[in-house]
Amino acid sequence: EVQILETGGGLVKPGGSLRLSCATSGFNFNDYFMNWVRQAPGKGLEWVAQIRNKNYNYATYYAESLEGRVTISRDDSKSSVYLQVSSLRAEDTAIYYCTSNAFAYWGQGTLVTVSS
Amino acid sequence: DVVLTQTPPTLSATIGQSVSISCRSSQSLLHSNGNTYLHWLLQRPGQSPQLLIYSVSRLESGVPNRFSGSGSGTDFTLKISGVEAEDLGVYYCVQGTHAPLTFGSGTKLEIK
Numbered sequence: 001e002v003q004i005l006e007t008g009g010g011l012v013k014p015g016g017s018l019r020l021s022c023a024t025s026g027f028n029f030n031d032y033f034m035n036w037v038r039q040a041p042g043k044g045l046e047w048v049a050q051i052r053n054k055n056y057n058y059a060t061y062y063a064e065s066l067e068g069r070v071t072i073s074r075d076d077s078k079s080s081v082y083l084q085v086s087s088l089r090a091e092d093t094a095i096y097y098c099t100s101n102a103f104a105y106w107g108q109g110t111l112v113t114v115s116s
Numbered sequence: 117d118v119v120l121t122q123t124p125p126t127l128s129a130t131i132g133q134s135v136s137i138s139c140r141s142s143q144s145l146l147h148s149n150g151n152t153y154l155h156w157l158l159q160r161p162g163q164s165p166q167l168l169i170y171s172v173s174r175l176e177s178g179v180p181n182r183f184s185g186s187g188s189g190t191d192f193t194l195k196i197s198g199v200e201a202e203d204l205g206v207y208y209c210v211q212g213t214h215a216p217l218t219f220g221s222g223t224k225l226e227i228k
C-alpha cells in the first residue's frame with residue numbers, strides 16, 4: 001500500500017521559515033519524480049516545485065512565484081522529499097501536498113499558516 | 117507558462133446523467149518524446165486530490181470506467197458516463213509536458 005505523509009507545517013510569523021518533510025513507502029521512490037503542490041484556503045491547486053530522480057541528476061524546478069524562496073530536496077535512502085520555504089508571507093498560507101510524478105500518489109497535506 | 121482553461125466552472129448533474137468537462141491549453145501538450153502529459157484529478161470535499169486519468173486517456177487503477185478522457189494537442193475532455201453521488205467534488209486538469217507544471221482552475225460538480 002502506498003503511503004505518503006507530510007509533516008512540518010504549522011503557524012509561522014511573516015518572514016519566517018519552515019522545512020516540510022514527506023515520507024513515502026509502498027512504491028519505488030527512487031524511480032519517481034516528486035512534486036510539492038499547495039492549495040490556499042478555498043482556492044485551486046498550485047504547483048510549487050519538482051525534483052527529478054537520479055537518472056535526471058536530481059534536477060529541480062520551481063514555480064516562478066516562489067523561486068528564490070523555496071528549495072526542494074530528496075533523500076532516496078529514506079524515500080523522502082523535503083521543501084524548505086523561507087521569507088514566508090501571508091499568501092503562502094496553504095495546505096502543502098507531496099505528490100508523485102503524474103500525480104498518482106498524494107499525501108493528506110500539511111497546513112502552513114503564516115500570520116503574526 | 118501554459119494556461120489551462122477549464123469549462124464549465126460549475127456543473128450540476130442528476131444521478132445517471134452523462135457530463136463532460138473541457139480543458140483547453142494555450143499551447144500543444146504533445147511532448148517531444150511523443151507523449152502527452154495531460155491528466156485529470158478529482159478532489160472530493162475535505163480530501164486530497166486523486167488521479168482519475170493520466171496521459172489524456174489512461175484510466176488510473178481502481179477508477180471506475182464511467183470516467184474517460186480524450187483529446188489531443190490543445191483540446192481535452194473528461195467525460196463521466198452516468199454520474200454517481202460519489203462523483204461530486206472539483207475536477208482539475210493538469211499538464212506535465214512543459215515546465216512549470218500548471219493546473220486548470222477546476223470544475224465543481226454538484227449533484228442535483
